[in-house]
Amino acid sequence: MKTLLETFALLLIQEAAPILATALLSALTALVGYVVVFVRTKLGEARWSIVVKAARRIVLSVEQSGLRDGAIKAGQQKKDEALSKLVAFLGQRGFRVFAANVEALSDVIESIVFEELNTTAALSAVTLEVE
Secondary structure: OOOHHHHHHHHHHHHHHHHHHHHHHHHHHHHHHHHHHHHHHHHOHHHHHHHHHHHHHHHHHHHHHHHHHOOOOOHHHHHHHHHHHHHHHHHHOOOOOOHHHHHHHHHHHHHHHHHHHHHHHHHHOOOOOOO
16 A cells, blocks of 8 residues: 555656656757857848758658658658768759768757647647638
């Protein structure tokens, strides 16, 4: 039988977990945002635009290829594939991608995925009245 202290600790963890998860997600989002702004500043607007457009297309491509192949890929596997394709694409276009930049590109991909998930969630919450 559980003691009063064990029961209290369990209830505290159950109640605090969603709050802690939200705080952690907010901190992670802020960190990713900082890295993205830093990379954007270093590249300049014209080159940044190329990176973002390529990343968006590659993320969409990776998502669609999983659907076409009938394979449900794990999030990390899709991210790794998208990152690999983005680095190759940028290298082919004359961008010098150093090891230190790969983490920043990974953050760009995460921010695009996060943006897509929020857009999808927002769209699924929309209801239309039909007469």
